Amino acid sequence: MDAVDQWSAGIVMMADPQVSAIPVRECGEELVDASDRADLLLSSFRADDSGVFAWVRGGVLDRLAMASQALPDGLRLLIVECYRPPALQRRYFDGYLETLRAANPEWDAQRLRMAASRYVSPPELAPHSAGAAVDLTLCTDDGAELDLGTQVNATPEKSQGRCYTNSPDLDDQARHNRAVLSAALRGAGLVNYPTEWWHWSYGDRYWAMITGAAEAIYGPREL
Numbered sequence: 001m002d003a004v005d006q007w008s009a010g011i012v013m014m015a016d017p018q019v020s021a022i023p024v025r026e027c028g029e030e031l032v033d034a035s036d037r038a039d040l041l042l043s044s045f046r047a048d049d050s051g052v053f054a055w056v057r058g059g060v061l062d063r064l065a066m067a068s069q070a071l072p073d074g075l076r077l078l079i080v081e082c083y084r085p086p087a088l089q090r091r092y093f094d095g096y097l098e099t100l101r102a103a104n105p106e107w108d109a110q111r112l113r114m115a116a117s118r119y120v121s122p123p124e125l126a127p128h129s130a131g132a133a134v135d136l137t138l139c140t141d142d143g144a145e146l147d148l149g150t151q152v153n154a155t156p157e158k159s160q161g162r163c164y165t166n167s168p169d170l171d172d173q174a175r176h177n178r179a180v181l182s183a184a185l186r187g188a189g190l191v192n193y194p195t196e197w198w199h200w201s202y203g204d205r206y207w208a209m210i211t212g213a214a215e216a217i218y219g220p221r222e223l
Contacts, residue, residue: 149174
């Protein structure tokens with residue numbers, strides 16, 4: 001067992017049947033543009049020409065605003081990506097799945113799907129495609145990113161597991177910065193996907209599983 005697999009022990013992956021078993025009762029809440037909020041900064045890393053990367057459900061945006069207010073003076077939330085169209089989610093998932101298959105030809109289909117979901121959610125379950133999730137990090141007021149141990153969207157393989165939120169292989173500063181980010185977001189009601197320190201959501205199936213809610217309130221949306 002390599003380090004990444006060892007740190008995965010006890011984590012419910014997005015592809016786990018526990019997640020897909022949770023029903024969705026779509027509340028119909030609209031997607032809104034996070035770029036309209038002056039208290040949130042947007043990264044250009046995942047920006048698209050239409051700007052849909054910055055769209056998110058209204059309830060999620062309200063909670064991001066709450067989290068922003070809870071940060072220490074001089075720090076801001078830097079939004080990297082919110083909404084992701086289902087077709088794009090499918091492309092990301094299939095591409096990563098093929099990468100894992102090429103590197104691990106002995107793995108069966110179930111193991112490949114579960115391993116792929118450490119980094120990209122299966123399209124039918126993806127919180128990003130429901131407008132329920134946001135990838136983000138911390139920065140200073142002038143936009144300088146803080147050290148949180150890895151870049152946003154670092155794969156488990158390339159980061160040697162440091163992308164995991166509670167990775168033991170972090171220096172004190174990165175661990176502190178993650179704790180600051182987590183405290184603000186958890187205090188606002190969002191939940192983290194433990195294999196990606198930057199991924200937080202509200203209202204989706206994974207959120208429902210973590211919080212004990214009977215159902216998710218946001219399901220996948222096509223624009």
